[in-house]
Amino acid sequence: MGLKADVTRARVVEFWRTVEMFSPQKVDKPDREQRMFVARPGQPLPWDPEHELAQWQLKREQAWRHTVYLGIYRRTEVFDVLSQVFEPDQESYDERPGGDSAVAAFLVGEDGRALLNSEVLSSCAWATGEVHRSQGCEPDWLSQFQDAVLDFTAEWRDFVTDAVLLGDEETPPQYVLRVLDFADLAHCLKIAVGATGTSGVLTAADIRISSQIVARRKAENPGGHDFLNSFVMSDLALVAKQAEKGDAGAALREYLRPEADIPIGRRIDVRERLDHVLARTAPQLVPGGRWPSNAAHALALSQQLAVITASGLQDEEGLIGVNGPPGTGKTTMLRDLVADLVVTRAQRLAALPEPGKAFTGRRFNWRTGEFKRVIHQWNPELIGFEMVLASTNNVAVENVTDEIPSADAIDESWRERAAEVDYFADIATALLAPDPETEPKGTSVAGQDPEGWALVAAKLGNKKNRGRFVDSFWFHKPDDQKPDDWCGMMLLLKKYELEAPDTTWAAAVEEFRTAVARVEELRTERGAVHQALERHSVLVAGVADQREAVAEAGRRVDAARARCAEAADAERVHKAETDRIALAQQAKDEQSARDRLAAAEGVIRDRRGVIERLSSGRRVAAERKVQSHEGETTERWNAHGAHQDTRPGWLVTLCTLGAAKRKWSTKDNWLAQQVAAAKHDLASAHEELAAVQWEIDAARRDLDAAAHDAESVQQSLAAGIPVPKVHHEPFETARRAVAAANRELTSAEHAQAHARAKLQALEEELGVLGGRLTDAAAALGRHYPDTTWWQDRDRRELAALWTDTEWNTARSALFIAALALHKAFLRHRPTEMRQSLQAAVDLVSGEAPRDIDPDAVLAAWQSLFFVVPVVSTTFASYARLFGHLGREALGWLLIDEAGQAAPQNAAGALWRTRRAVVVGDPLQLEPINALPFRAEQAIRLEFGVDEQWLTSHTSVQRLADRLTPLGTELPGDDAPTWVGIPLTVHRRCDQPMFEIVNTVAYDGLMIDGTAPAPGRRFAEKYPKLPESKWIDVPGDAAQGHWIPGEGVQLDRVLDTLAKLDFDMSDVLVIGPFRDIARRVVTRTESHRGLVAGTVHAVQGKQADVVVLVLGGAPDRPGARRWAASKPNLLNVAVSRAKHRLYVIGDHKAWSTLPYFTVLAAKLGRTDPV
Known part of the structure; x- marks a missing residue:
């Protein structure tokens, strides 16, 4: 079975590889x-x-x-x-x-x-x-x-x-x-x-x-x-080869699990099973580390559930899917996971007796050109925390890895503490700087370049990104003309080698442990509340049960007393009752015998009369009838036979032209019918005679039975009916019943006393516990699961349990303390880190030799991940970046925008990873397939793999979602679609955009958590800007899928925005077809900063204003039906808009299509202006 499964997995990957030939x-x-x-x-x-x-x-x-x-x-x-x-x-x-x-x-x-x-x-x-x-x-x-x-x-x-x-x-x-x-x-x-x-x-x-x-x-x-x-084709060859040998690894093996082997019975719908959600977000499971965001802004419940579930993978291998609809905080969720993993590694670092024990003592070597590299092997306790953020979309992964180290990603309240620790903020800032070849300086908000707060993430992937990383992270030297200029990591480590650390390792560990202790102290308090809440639930049920037990004990006592009285009465009257019953029974028996005798004699007389009447009457008549019908039948038979002899010959028939034959046949038929009728009458007569004889036989049987019964009764009466013998056993039984009733009464009274005592104890404990929980509810506020938590979905989803401001503050402080401990480690072991990081830089820059020890490569990468916990890459660059690594070499793969990734793109990354968190949304844009569907079907049939592996029918997200037991169902094409842990609180779009996407795609799954203040400020800043609407432009003339009339309306919308001095970088102009994209992109020349393109090009982006130009050639309705075949395209288009959505297109042609009916219902229609 195992070998067959390995071959099947390999064939799936080979099928994908063949598809990739066309990419x-x-x-x-x-x-x-x-x-x-x-x-x-x-x-x-x-x-x-x-x-x-x-x-x-x-x-x-x-x-x-x-x-x-x-x-x-x-x-x-x-x-x-x-x-x-x-x-x-x-x-x-x-x-x-x-x-x-x-x-x-x-x-x-x-x-x-x-x-x-x-x-x-x-x-x-x-x-x-x-x-x-x-x-x-x-x-x-x-x-x-x-x-x-x-x-x-x-x-x-x-x-x-x-x-x-x-x-x-x-x-x-x-x-x-x-x-x-x-x-x-x-x-x-x-x-x-x-x-x-x-x-x-x-x-x-x-x-x-x-x-x-x-x-x-x-x-x-x-x-x-x-x-x-194809970027991934050669990597797929490697993966297929290894999979066939059974060397797939847990994450990839799960990823390739056939649908039929998934235990769907173990799925838990988080919208229905709130008890499971409560249990899986208990304080004991909340990660110790937290991103340093505003402590008062806890994660949403669904985000916390996702972080806890992902963090739980630390002790195992595999993958989970997280469903991230637009604006639901995917990056926020991932940041908390990053913080937790950094804290966990810091805890293991703090457990070392001294920093040198972070390494095993084994060293690897290779030569890069004329330079010798030395790499130090890590202690196994400190590896497995490597995090690679990957996606098909380069913009998506760069957005995340640019956001995480940015100072804007942490709350103002944490910046002073972050500056004190200074986890290489200068390097982080340099890595965030705009690319001088593509972006001018000062292009960010307020005209300032982004500032970094900590070197916790970096974008790698393509050659340009890797080159910039190497230059800034490693080689940068201070400019002599800039006294405050910063050093790259190489110079920093050399500097550390020349000077003593500013604090001892013991002191650094103690500071970190103090932060851990504070988090755990608060965890214990909340854990006690959680346990008390569980105990309270048990007590409430226990009190109800015990009250019923007390009532039942009282009923037992009453019943026992009643039985005692009844038994005594029975004992007194039993003797008299026994005598009376005996005499009455004797008289009854005698009368019953006489009645039986009289009845038998009556039957004898009756049956004799019946036999006599039947024998002399009906039987004689029946016999005569039989004789009569026998004679008649014989006569008719003979007549018919005689007529047969008169059949005319052929000559007579010919001479009479058949008249003689017809006349003879008519009479012959009539005679045959007469014979048949006579036979029928004779059979009926026989039946009648048999019936009379049966009645006579029955009467004789009744007569014999009655005679036998009469003789038996006469004998009994002659001998005399005995008086029934009544023993004293009933009296003994009554006396035993009295004793048993007394014993039962004693037992019932004891049980009643015990039940009352237990109820009193439970009620007292419940009262004390209720008071504690009332205090806890007041302290925790919305983070406490009171009765409204179970009843009000909005209240439940908007804030994670237990994570109040105090605990959040301690957990964020712990994350920063973990970074401080990592930095202290570099101060104490600078030589080993410099040597190993130099080798890692060779790998990043592509300078490393090809044939080097995989263990050495892994140790070098682990050194880089120790300093920079998260790096990003596209799947296209993954194999080039990590091609030296083997199965399950890295700890974590974080996949973003996974719904847009074709399933084959992630295979190589999953093979090299122990654990994967797959984040995306199957209801946003799906992968663009390089093959027509029927061409891919033909290839699939040649490889003999199941349809579930068609790249046109699935995505990385869909394959991960089906494997995730925690999730929910969303509407699908033909049947509901199971998605992994759903993020539900949307914090981007104003109305009506939120309601449109929530209705079109999510079956009301999302909750509107968008703050009203930004929308109010937007409306106050642009009071003359129209509300969201649909500008109806009939599609009479078309150039491909471009409608010139829609272009006229687009220009008027853009001109209106320009006259309002609107920042055009906050405007997206999009369309479903490339014909539209090519035309709208030209508008960027006259409107600086405007972003335009297809809907596919803007996934991951957002803007204050979105203009959706529908287009669609009138003579090619299949294109419009394609755009409306699924909610995905409209979902992405609408969910880009934060404050305004303007739709331009043929209202009549589009508004009747699936999903666009909702758009038409929610947006007011206007004529062209």
Whole structure:
């Protein structure tokens, strides 16, 4: 069974890998400013001395490196080819991936020569060519593609190489490479098109060249990176291989659990089972660490339940899903989880006898260039806390990792204490600074760059982020011109090595333990209240039960007394009663015998008369009737036989033209009927005779029985009826009953006394406990589960239990104390940390050797996570970042916007992780599939995997939700959808936006927790701004899905906002289709700061004002039906708007569609202005 399950899991991953063949990376559009050029005949190439790049003055340590993209094609072309082979429903509409890609690519050095081992063949182009050739798909595509890659590599390498200088046994052969010109590139394109079989299938004509400035020492290093194909495809190959060997790990194994193997009977609906919610949020389970937010602002109950459940994974492995509808505080929830994990690691750190015991003493080594690296292995107690925040959406993960270290993420009341600890706030601030290449300085709120409070998170992932992290975190040196400039971590640790710590390790631990003690003291108090509350519930039920027990004891006493009296009366009268009964019974028996005798004699007389009458009357008549019918039957039979003899011959029949035959037949039929009637009458006569005989036989039987009974009674009467013998046993029984009743009375009276005493004790305890709980309820306020907590859902959900201001303050202080202890550790062990972090920086920057000890890699990463608890990456960059790591190497994977992530994207990350918290919403945007549905179905059938693994039907969030026993049900397409722990308190949108999304998508799950003050301030600031509304623009004329009339209305809305001096960075203009997005994006040129695009592009964003431009070609209603097929798109669009929503579109065409009916009902309709 285990082996079969491993193979099944592996086939699912292989299926996903095949799907990923059709997910190529995008190739940027030509842009001189971004140094993306189109290669054209007769024009210089970027490495030619005549090219404009030759005028650039690079630093000595810099060099040019160029990426050549061969055969540019639109990714929609792939979709079109697949749709031709796997014909879709003509009424359907598939959201298609946009952008361009290429058939092949390779790197060229600054001297114009190709870099061997950099060549990449597009899996998407090759697979598209195969589909076109075979008009279908095959399960061995993966191996066939590898063969095609080998063929392409050989032919391409042979072409770009002028000669090969053969070496001896010790010297490898050397390739002499030609300097490439346009004709050479064109020939490389021809090789690539031939290798992929895409001639006439994809346009694949243009060649683009991207030129990058790189470190000179890396310029000739191809890097081994696939910059053309799916980011996760190679990682899926590794995961599939390991899964087949049973090396999947707990988190990934759970993730790939088939639907049929999920014990849905163990699911607990948190909206229904409040007793479970109360038990699972008990003070004993509340995390010790808390984010330093406003202590008076506790988490919502659902957030606290999610944090506690996630924190509970520390003692096990696996994953949970958290359903995070828009505006319900996903980041807030994750921050508290981060705080708890940092505190837990600090507790283990404090338990060490001395800081050196944080390491095992084992050291690893590797060389980066000429430099030797030393990495120190960590004590197992201190590992497993590594947190990676990942998502498909780069903006989503960067938003979280930018928010966590930002000073705005902590309450004003904590900033002084945070500054005292100073957990590398300068480095955090540097990492938060805008990217000088894309964002000007001072672009944040109030024109100031963001300030960091602590180095608790950093964004890694893509090369640019990693480079910025390495420069700021590690290498930064103070500017001599800036006396207050800061140091990077490398210089800080070197400084720590040269000076004594400002406090002893014992003192640092004691300070931390003091904070722990305060938290635990308050926990104990609240735990006592919780236990008292549980005891109170038990007592209330116990008192009710005991009162019933006292009443029952009283009833027993009364009944026992009554039985005593009854037994005594019975004892006195029993003798007389026995005599009377005996005599009466004798008389009754004698009279009964005489009555029986008289009755028997009557029966004898009656039966004799009956027999005589039947024998002489009815039987004689019946016999005569039989005789008569026998004669009649014989006569008719003979007549019919005689007639048979007169049947006319053929000649007579012919001569009379059949008349004689017809006449004879008529009479023959009549005679046959006469015979049948006679036979029937004869049978009836026989039956009548038999019935008379049966009555005679019955009467004789009755006569015999009555005669026998009469003889028996006569004998009894002759002998005399005896008087019944009455013994004294009834009297003895009555006397025993008296004794038993007395004993029972004594027992009942004792039980009554005991029940009364127990009731009194319970009532006294209940009274004392009730007083304590009254005091506790007054102290805890809304954080105490009084009777209204059970009855009022809004009151229940808005605030977590037990976490009052006092405890929240202590828990936040503990988190800061934990950071202080981590920093103190660096002060006491700076050398080990500097050495290990230097190795980690090699890994982040890509400088580390490829073939190094995985244990050394892991120890280096663990060192980085010790200093920076959370790092973020997209799934696309995950394998490149953590590719050296193996199964379950890291502690925690925090997945954000998981509803938008295709299921295959998370497989590699889950394989490398012990525990995963998957946060997202299946009712917001779903993954955009690179394949038409029917094409994916065909691939699935070839692999023989279940439909539940279709990437077009599921997401990372859906797979995690189904595995999470705590959750609830939300409306689904065909049946309710189970979601993991739901976050329910929404704190973003004003009305009517909140009511729209809560109705359309969440079945009323969410609670409106949006503070009224921001909405009031907004209305006061812009009193002339209209309320949210639907501007009705009939879609008569269209350009694709763009309606020009809607564009006119959009411009008027934007102009109105501009005249009100509205900050356009707080405006989103979105549409469901790319045709709309392309048009609305042009408005950003005239309205600085405006954000515009498709609905997909703005998930994770929010704005004061959202303008939703619906569009929709009138002659292509399938597109509108697609947009309204699920609540997701409308949910995301509406929930971006904090204060105003303006919908522009054809009210008649859209308002009758599913979900848009709600939008139409909640928004007032107006004519164009």
